Amino acid sequence: MLSNLLHINTVWVMASTMILGIAAGGIGCLAYWKRQNLMSDALSHAALPGVVVAFLIIQEKNLLLLVIGAALSALLGAFFIQWFTSASRITEDTAMGMTLSVFYGVGVMLLAIANRSPGGNQSGLNNFIYGQAAAMVRSDVITMVVLAAIVIFIIFIAFKEWKLFLFDPDFAKGIGLSIRGMNVLYTIVLVTTIVIGIQAVGVILMAAMLIIPSVSARYWTHSFKMMILLSSVIGGISGAFGTWVSSTGSGLPTGPFIVLTSAAIFAISLFFGKEHGIVIRYIQFKMQQRSSQLDQQVMTGRGGRSQ
Amino acid sequence: MSYSMWIILTASLVGLSCGLIGVFLILRKQAMMADGISHTVLLGIVLAYMVTQEVSGPAMLIGGIFAGILTAFLVQTLSSLKVRHDASLGIVFTSLFAIGVILISTSVGNVHLDVKHALMGEITFIPFTTMDIPLIGSIPKATALLLLVLLVVIFFIVAFYKEWKITSFDAALAASLGIPVIFFHYLFMTLVSVTTVASFDAVGAILVVAMLITPAAAAYLWTDKLIVMLFLSGGFGVLSAIIGYWIATWLDTSISGSMALATGCIFFVTFLLSPKHGLISRLVRPAELREEQEA
Numbered sequence: 064m065l066s067n068l069l070h071i072n073t074v075w076v077m078a079s080t081m082i083l084g085i086a087a088g089g090i091g092c093l094a095y096w097k098r099q100n101l102m103s104d105a106l107s108h109a110a111l112p113g114v115v116v117a118f119l120i121i122q123e124k125n126l127l128l129l130v131i132g133a134a135l136s137a138l139l140g141a142f143f144i145q146w147f148t149s150a151s152r153i154t155e156d157t158a159m160g161m162t163l164s165v166f167y168g169v170g171v172m173l174l175a176i177a178n179r180s181p182g183g184n185q186s187g188l189n190n191f192i193y194g195q196a197a198a199m200v201r202s203d204v205i206t207m208v209v210l211a212a213i214v215i216f217i218i219f220i221a222f223k224e225w226k227l228f229l230f231d232p233d234f235a236k237g238i239g240l241s242i243r244g245m246n247v248l249y250t251i252v253l254v255t256t257i258v259i260g261i262q263a264v265g266v267i268l269m270a271a272m273l274i275i276p277s278v279s280a281r282y283w284t285h286s287f288k289m290m291i292l293l294s295s296v297i298g299g300i301s302g303a304f305g306t307w308v309s310s311t312g313s314g315l316p317t318g319p320f321i322v323l324t325s326a327a328i329f330a331i332s333l334f335f336g337k338e339h340g341i342v343i344r345y346i347q348f349k350m351q352q353r354s355s356q357l358d359q360q361v362m363t364g365r366g367g368r369s370q
Numbered sequence: 371m372s373y374s375m376w377i378i379l380t381a382s383l384v385g386l387s388c389g390l391i392g393v394f395l396i397l398r399k400q401a402m403m404a405d406g407i408s409h410t411v412l413l414g415i416v417l418a419y420m421v422t423q424e425v426s427g428p429a430m431l432i433g434g435i436f437a438g439i440l441t442a443f444l445v446q447t448l449s450s451l452k453v454r455h456d457a458s459l460g461i462v463f464t465s466l467f468a469i470g471v472i473l474i475s476t477s478v479g480n481v482h483l484d485v486k487h488a489l490m491g492e493i494t495f496i497p498f499t500t501m502d503i504p505l506i507g508s509i510p511k512a513t514a515l516l517l518l519v520l521l522v523v524i525f526f527i528v529a530f531y532k533e534w535k536i537t538s539f540d541a542a543l544a545a546s547l548g549i550p551v552i553f554f555h556y557l558f559m560t561l562v563s564v565t566t567v568a569s570f571d572a573v574g575a576i577l578v579v580a581m582l583i584t585p586a587a588a589a590y591l592w593t594d595k596l597i598v599m600l601f602l603s604g605g606f607g608v609l610s611a612i613i614g615y616w617i618a619t620w621l622d623t624s625i626s627g628s629m630a631l632a633t634g635c636i637f638f639v640t641f642l643l644s645p646k647h648g649l650i651s652r653l654v655r656p657a658e659l660r661e662e663q664e665a
Contacts, residue, residue, distance in 0.1 A: 100456045101402050153649050156456070157587050160401040161637060164580035168630020171576065175624040267409060271464030278457050317473050319468035327466040339452065 073310045076356025077241050078209075080302035080321065083260050084272060086211040090256045090297025091277035092291045093249060096229040100278075101159060102144075104270035107257045109164035109264060122180075126203045126262070130210070133258035134251075141165050141250055167266075182319025203262065210259045214252055218291070221248075225368045226287055232266035260270040264318030272298060275325040282336025376510055378509070378615050381629055383516040384569040385581055385607025387523045391565050392586030393596070393603045394558060395537040402456065403442070404582040406463035408566050408575040410441045413470035415567070420473070431515075431567050438563025441466060442556060512572045519568040526561060527600070528552070535596055577626040581607055584633035588640040593645040606636050 094100060110133035118124065118131025140162045147158040218225065228245040235349035236242055253273075260269045280294035305321030334341050395401055411434040420435025435551070441462055510664075527534065536544040537554045545551050555622035569578045585606035589599045613636075614629025644648050 087430075095454075095457070098454070098456070100460050102456065104402075104405070127601060150649055150652070151591060153587055153590070153642060154399055154401075156399060157396050157401040157583060157590075159636065160405055160579060160583040161587055162407065164576055165584065165630050165634030165637075167576045168580055168624075168627040168634070170627070172618075172623045172627035172631060176621070177626065183563070267467060268464055270460055271468070274457055274460035274464070297487070310529060312476070314475060317472055318469045322464050322468040323472070323603075326461065329461060333448075333451065335390065341451065368474065 073307070075201065075204050076261075076310070076317075077303050077306045079207050080263055080306045080317065081299045082208050082211040082215075082302075083256075084219075084261055084276070084298035084300070084302025084321070085295045086214040086256050086261060086298075087269075088276035088280075088294040089215060089291050090253055091273035091275075091298070092179070092280070092287075092294050093218070093225060094253060094273055095277040095281070096287075097249070100274045101270070102141075102157065103253065103257055104267075105144065105163040106137045106254060107138055107261055107266045107269040108170075109166040110134070110137040110254075110258050110261060110274050111167055112136045112173055113139075114261075115173040117168055119177055119180070124207045129204070130255075130258045133261065134254050137254045137257060138250065141254070144209040162281065178196040185327040187349070206261070210255055215258050217248070217252055221290065222291075230287075233271065264321055268318040268322050270302075271325065275322070275329050276301065277324070279329040279332040279336075280331040282338055282340050285338060297325060297328050301328065342361040372618075374615065376513065378612060378627065380510065380516060380572055381611035381615065381625075383513065383520055384573050384578070385585065385609075385611045385629075387516065387520040387565050388569060388578060388581035389585045389589075389603040389605070389607030390523055390527060390600055392582040392584075392607075393589065393600050394534060394538055394587045395432075395514045395562065395582060397596075398558070401583045403445070403559070404562060404566070405579050406445070406459050407438045407441050407562055408570070408578050410437045410466040410470070410584075411461050411563065411570055411575070413437050413466045413473070415570075416441075416470050416473045419514070426571055431564065434567030434570070435563045436559060437466065438566065439556065442559035467480055470516050487547060510566075515568050516572060519564055523561060524564060526557070530557075534558075545604045548595045554644040573626045573629070577630050580609070580630035581603055582631075584630075584637050585610065588633075588637040591640050591644040594646075606633070610636055 091103075094103060098227040112134025113132035113134070113280075113351065114129050116136070120132075121128055121182045143162050144155065147153045147161070153161075185199045215341040224235070224240060224245065227238075227240060228249075232242050235245075256273070257269055260272060264272060276294040276297040277290070279297055280290045283293055284290050295320050301324040305324040306317055308324070309317045333342065335343070337343065348367045392404070394489040394540065395404055396483075413537035414433035414435070414437025415430050417436070418429040419431075444462045444466075445455070445458045448462065449455050453461070533544070533549055533554060536547065537549060537551055541551050544554075565582075566575075566578050569581070574580075586599070586603040588606050589602035592602055593599050610629055610632035615625060617623075617632060618625040618628035644652075645651055
């Protein structure tokens with residue numbers, strides 16, 4: 064097991080999933096407060112046709128170009144969701160469900176065509192659906208790490224602006240911050256994180272990397288800053304630990320182990336979390352009960368004396 | 371009957387039952403629940419396989435129903451613990467799906483069950499596994515199963531039509547009238563799971579989600595009457611199956627993917643042209659009328 068850990072390729076992949084986890088944890092907090100948890104799921108599905116179209120155009124597997132294709136198609140998906148909800152009486156979750164399934168269907172159609180083209184079958188395009196971090200080569204890792212680092216940088220450098228944007232948009236407008244600009248930046252950062260993550264953990268599980276760390280972090284703090292930090296740490300730990308577990312056996316998928324690691328952290332937070340954890344709430348409830356019982360006794364005691 | 375007729379018939383059955391169920395999914399604002407259940411059903415199928423060691427219809431159905439109800443239950447529990455509803459769905463379905471994928475890749479590792487097949491579906495092979503039914507002759511197994519599911523869905527919708535209507539539109543009123551709202555929630559989730567599992571093997575998870583949500587959403591823009599919406603939604607489902615098959619043969623590509631695209635096209639045309647809620651009618655409608663309608 065230790066020799067496995069020291070294997071140079073494993074270290075590379077672990078580093079990249081860890082950075083991915085940190086970026087996803089941070090941006091997940093923004094999505095959490097924008098109440099768009101499932102948006103990540105819709106957008107990661109919507110990225111598939113873009114990946115395949117990019118591949119059909121350039122005829123080789125260059126991660127950066129595929130990521131650009133994925134980002135464009137995910138942005139198109141985001142635009143459709145926005146359009147359907149604002150221009151008709153379709154609700155947001157219906158629009159998300161439609162967009163994700165139809166885009167994904169188109170992706171599968173195109174994938175069938177791409178797999179027929181020479182070399183298409185060996186291109187590893189299927190890895191984009193189910194995710195196989197171990198299949199990443201060094202240049203992929205570098206692309207991923209650079210993009211993830213940019214995302215992390217944007218989240219932390221504009222921390223104050225994000226806070227205003229999420230919690231007090233009116234005030235933000237008042238001091239001259241462009242809400243529209245922030246919305247565009249938010250969508251771009253979200254889409255970037257999703258598309259670089261797809262190859263490592265797959266379309267379906269990418270949503271978990273954005274949702275679970277932020278919800279878990281919510282159980283430990285009330286401060287937005289701490290929540291982002293904690294969520295990033297949880298994401299990073301899940302990424303690294305999940306990759307390590309999946310590298311101990313042959314043919315074990317990476318994404319699911321990352322997701323289960325963060326799900327375990329969520330379960331711990333749900334029970335033992337400092338803020339509103341089940342155990343804490345139970346103890347508070349019991350204390351309340353006891354103090355009110357005491358009050359009752361005191362009151363009846365007094366009542367007795369006065370008579 | 372010919373090979374392609376069987377495929378179109380099977381897909382149309384999927385379109386019909388999903389279209390009917392989808393109407394209530396949309397009205398109850400639980401569209402994403404369909405996405406969640408269509409993924410967790412995988413775990414149910416894997417568990418059923420591990421218990422019975424075979425991929426058979428009844429075991430799969432029971433496993434899938436179990437997984438669907440488990441999903442609904444866990445989401446409900448987390449929501450009652452004050453986790454936001456969409457976040458709880460996101461946590462539950464990804465985690466259960468992850469467990470399913472890990473089980474497949476470790477202990478099961480079987481040719482009959484791979485993730486890819488389950489998610490994309492292989493409707494192409496449907497006509498090859500047939501069974502004999504007296505009076506009708508030999509029909510594909512998946513088609514027979516879907517026919518049965520459609521009958522079950524229609525039975526429950528007709529039998530509890532009034533209850534569905536009230537619980538979907540006004541849950542508070544339903545509760546005050548003494549209708550067991552929670553029971554109907556779980557009954558509905560069971561129906562969603564049954565439809566999903568039966569369609570799953572035939573057309574794959576993604577097409578199930580497309581068929582559940584998109585035709586119903588299109589129907590929702592055409593009418594304000596529940597009964598009309600049910601018929602329209604089912605009709606759109608069948609229509610997308612036929613158009614989708616035609617696209618797939620034309621481009622020689624994935625049949626379920628093309629059917630998903632067809633549902634999307636139908637919705638988009640509706641979105642533009644629908645007389646009441648469409649984009650164009652909004653634009654051409656006189657301003658005073660628009661205000662009147664929105665008020």
